Amino acid sequence: MIGRDFKFHDGKKGAALAIRIVMDAEEDMIRKVLKDGTVVVHLRSNLEDNHDHLLRFLSTELKIDKNRFDIIEGREGVDLLLSILDIEPPEIQKMILERIS
Numbered sequence: 001m002i003g004r005d006f007k008f009h010d011g012k013k014g015a016a017l018a019i020r021i022v023m024d025a026e027e028d029m030i031r032k033v034l035k036d037g038t039v040v041v042h043l044r045s046n047l048e049d050n051h052d053h054l055l056r057f058l059s060t061e062l063k064i065d066k067n068r069f070d071i072i073e074g075r076e077g078v079d080l081l082l083s084i085l086d087i088e089p090p091e092i093q094k095m096i097l098e099r100i101s
Contacts, residue, residue: 014068014085015092021050021078028057030099038079039096051075058082062095 018038022031025042032040045053051071059066064084074080084092 014083015087015089016072017082017084017092017096019054019074019080019082021054021080023050023078028053028061030061030096032100033096050078051080061099062092 018036020034020038020040022040022042023046025044027042028044029042030039031042034040041054041057043050043053043057055066055069055071058064058069064087068085068087070083070085072081072083
């Protein structure tokens with residue numbers, strides 16, 4: 001294992017979500033879930049503020065405190081990986097499927 005780069009995690013418990021943002025939509029909405037599990041979210045925002053707008057929208061829509069969300073990967077684009085602390089994957093899956101517009 002010499003020469004291998006390690007990345008340690010803090011071990012917090014939660015769920016991960018793959019998100020694809022569609023910008024400049026008519027309204028904010030959780031639109032669909034793709035076959036690979038990616039959640040497609042339509043936002044009224046533009047590229048400059050889409051991540052903050054996404055976190056505020058999901059926090060309000062799912063009734064989860066914004067501080068429990070963390071962008072793990074994809075800070076520069078429209079495809080990102082979110083972590084949501086203190087929630088089980090089946091619970092967040094149910095919440096999202098109930099809100100698909």
